[in-house]
Amino acid sequence: MKVLTLVAFLAVVVLTVSQEDCGVPAIKPELVDLTILGGREARPGSWPWHVGLHDKPWVNLPPFNYGYYFCAGALIDEQTVLTAAHCLTISPNSVQIQLGSHYRTSRDEGEESVDAVHFCLYPNWTHGNIDDIAIIRLAKPVTFIKTISPICLPEPGDEVRIGEDEVYVTGWGYTSPFGHHHSDALQQARQFICTKSECYKMKRNNVARIICSKHDFGSSCHGDSGGPLVLERNGRWQLQGIVSGGPQVCGYRSIPMYYTEVAKYRDWIDRYRKSVDPLKTPGLCKEQR
Template sequence: MTMAYKVYVYVLFFCVFQWTNAQFGSIGLSVGMGGIKDDDVLLSIRSPCPQNTTCVPVSSCPILEDLMDFSCFSSDKYFHRLNQLICGNAGDEDYVCCPSCDCGKVFQDGQEKCGQSMVRGVEYNGLGSQPWTARVGFTHKESGNVRFACSGSIIGKRVVLTAAHCALAKPEGYKLSTIVVGEWDIGRSPDCNDYFCAPPTQAIKVENVIVHPGYEQKIFRHDIALIMLKDEIKYSVTAAPICLNDKPEIVLNERASLVGWGKLSGQNNVVSRQQQLEVPLVPLENCERIFGESVPVNEGQLCAGGEEGKDACSGFGGAPLLLFRDGRHVQVGIVSFGSENCGSEGVPSVYTNIAHYYRWIVDNSPS
């Protein structure tokens, strides 16, 4: 296996350093033996440790000790990769390349770090890469059937941010009832990739909804809402909070990521797994030109997209629009509305502008 590739997998209170193949992109490693001293034991070195790790006894590396006991990591391929962390042995005890970073402290002492995926790799967009995305569920009053018609984003342990048109929706006898977090592929349980299986999804009942008091349904004015949950979200590799943008300045043509479940332009059917799409931020005037007469747009909204064949067509209402800034993902918008000509060139979509409503979000979220 080529050691020129690596991915950090951060899980709950620990992380593991491992090497993988080119699908995560190439990252050069600075490898050096360094001095390893043990007063009483002769250490047989199998291989040097890469940068930011130290060759220590397994018993002295609680991050990896916990990881080896973690039940959701069950595949033979995963344990084979974990075995590659062994750098030597002394007597009956193995020595491992123990991460020297503090990345295992992601969710300690209530100081959660927003916008940081616990699974990291160059251009990686698989399981766990967007853990702040939530599914918004509606239950039929008579049959009890649950339908997921919108998306949202985790901004607190009991708060999900979405569009007002989603929170107030009552499609065909359905009523907002449930938020599901920790989901990746709705057709699989548990969700797994080559390295780990995710913790079970969390389905949490809705306690109440706070809709912006100025919301106007016909023109999507102030299309923003907070969904309060009855129980707290348990943060994990697939469920974590997103950062919110509080800076009104937007860089035009910067590419933002749209994340959620539904149907994208060019797809005939809804895809079961979480999808991502990059769209450019464009001048608000572009949306005014398309929607201005029937649905006026203003500074409380963002305009993005307009590239042929690239747009969210259905099921993405309330989904987050994200930028990557200073090492973190930041939510800048909420999917609000678009054209019936989904994915047409020169036809962008409209998003609720997070920066414009930042103070309202903070004032109405539990401390």
């Protein structure tokens, strides 16, 4: 009995420490100016919150048990993923989340596949880049290991300090402007963030809740949607943005990349996480499925 009590105590301690250590990867990323568009791969396991959204496979037998990849997301706790609303056009029953994955088309050590149980799209989202954010609830909690751990969320007033913060994006998107093939290995790129006024001049639209980046260091591309835009502050990485869109021709310099600014939605995310039954909370989700 004493042994069982000790094991239970240690399990609680491990879980508590893991939750407090959001944004602290066990494997440190190599922070060099790589580009997703035409770039090189990230250090395996160094972005442990990056997840892949896949169609659920028809059968659970290799090599057919790996569904088609279509978007990315960011793990924010043991059962919650943030992504772009425009990614979630199919039923959650058809979606599987791959966690701890470095190679998109093959199984990595420690990789875990978890079904989606429901989606919560931001209530004001209609289409395009405005309010392009959604929450995925996983069918079961995941265990945090060195290649699977959550990223911290920014506080409601947090903004990118232009000229001070180094901001990075990760993804398995296309690696050439006219290509039609996703990268197999996870890529990373530093992003050059624009001011709101610069963003407005290029986008000519509401940019109050959008982060824009130029393509000076590299660019995300088709297939990177829903993925995390992150920065390190006070020794912890936080989720500053979610890949939403950009030019049709990746890297086209006259049109910036667009990211949903997560800090602007922190109150909504907190409401969801505190709700006993989010899908029955009036006004919380655009689509309750």
